[in-house]
Amino acid sequence: MGVRTHAPRMCNPTSTHQTRKVPAVSTSRHQELFARCAVAPCRLALNTMTTGATLQTEKARRATRERMWTVARRRYQSGCLFKRGKRRKVWIARWREDVIRPDGSLGRIQRSIVLGLVSEIPTRRQAQMQLDQHLQMLSQGQQRPQATKHLQDFVDCEWTSLVLSTLKLSTQRGYRMVLRKHVLPCFGQRRLCDITKMDIQQFVADKFRQGRAWQTVRNAWIVLSSVLDAAVDYGYLNSNPARGVKFPLQGRRKEPRILNAEALAKLLAQLREPYRSMVILAASTGLRVGELLALRWKMVNLSEGTIRISESVFHGQGQMPKRAQYSHHPNWSADTHTVGRAPQEVCR
Numbered sequence: 001m002g003v004r005t006h007a008p009r010m011c012n013p014t015s016t017h018q019t020r021k022v023p024a025v026s027t028s029r030h031q032e033l034f035a036r037c038a039v040a041p042c043r044l045a046l047n048t049m050t051t052g053a054t055l056q057t058e059k060a061r062r063a064t065r066e067r068m069w070t071v072a073r074r075r076y077q078s079g080c081l082f083k084r085g086k087r088r089k090v091w092i093a094r095w096r097e098d099v100i101r102p103d104g105s106l107g108r109i110q111r112s113i114v115l116g117l118v119s120e121i122p123t124r125r126q127a128q129m130q131l132d133q134h135l136q137m138l139s140q141g142q143q144r145p146q147a148t149k150h151l152q153d154f155v156d157c158e159w160t161s162l163v164l165s166t167l168k169l170s171t172q173r174g175y176r177m178v179l180r181k182h183v184l185p186c187f188g189q190r191r192l193c194d195i196t197k198m199d200i201q202q203f204v205a206d207k208f209r210q211g212r213a214w215q216t217v218r219n220a221w222i223v224l225s226s227v228l229d230a231a232v233d234y235g236y237l238n239s240n241p242a243r244g245v246k247f248p249l250q251g252r253r254k255e256p257r258i259l260n261a262e263a264l265a266k267l268l269a270q271l272r273e274p275y276r277s278m279v280i281l282a283a284s285t286g287l288r289v290g291e292l293l294a295l296r297w298k299m300v301n302l303s304e305g306t307i308r309i310s311e312s313v314f315h316g317q318g319q320m321p322k323r324a325q326y327s328h329h330p331n332w333s334a335d336t337h338t339v340g341r342a343p344q345e346v347c348r
Helices: 027-069 124-134 151-162 169-187 197-209 214-233 261-269 275-285 289-293
Strands: 080-084 090-100 106-117 306-309 312-314 317-319 337-341
Touching (some): 106 124, 151 169, 169 197, 169 214, 197 214
Antiparallel strands (some): 306 337, 312 317
16 A cells, blocks of 8 residues: 655644735625626526527417418328238228318318228238229329318308209209208218218118108209219319219009090089180190190190290299200200190180
8 A cells, every 4th residue: 555655734724814905896886786697697587488488489380380271282102001900801091182171271181991801902012002093193183182061061052052043943942852851861961072982872772771762762862963063063072972873773663544535524524714724735735734834825826726835834933844955856946845736625
């Protein structure tokens, strides 16, 4: 071990230390220095707080702006694949897609579909090939953003005023009834972009299982297809999912009951004018009730024994006759139709 060769320096309390004289500070200077020392930390803290609050506000504003307005541009995407299920495993595909929000702004949502069973698509590469085919139009920018507006809102705000108002009054009444009883209860709260061909096929099948008549189900499908056609025309959808829906074969219709000459004579014997002439005219020319009620003397040619049909009546309001829709018929013009020769009894 080393040996200490010198003793530690001890402090002698009795020794005298050299002191240095400090000039005295005036009272005013002392107050100024004290104020400076007191204010500086507060000012530093205040600046720090202000800067921090400004940064936080700017971050919040930036985040809000990105959340509200930023929409990812169209770009190539391969999507995401994963398996789901225990006994029957399936491939699930996910991707992002541009949509039109109810307020008209653009947004981006995540979609997913089931590609198929893992037993049918054994490798990830095969599943990715199917997903690539599904995303081809989207990646190339050829698919328009679809709408997230509900079908009920679209019908009330746009379809009723822009499409339904152009139809005949009788057709409008029928469409409104079908919408109220069949279409809106099933699809009213569904988003337009979420209605698929499978949903509509299931809707048709359910109606037949409920015992609805074939024509009733057909009318419901026609009205729904008309609404979705308008959604395609106005840019809310890329295609109409109602197209191609299958219907069962229509059953044999009941034969209409037609009055023979003897039964018609008995009916006419019980009628008074003008109802007698109206029944004779309807039975001999096949005019509809609305066309019969809209007849005017200027439409009747007594010398030739013909009647020109150019108007119809529905609930007291005039409209174009249904016959005018078949303008391709050689005997029908765009706005008038001349029925054969009027019965001689009416002409007299």
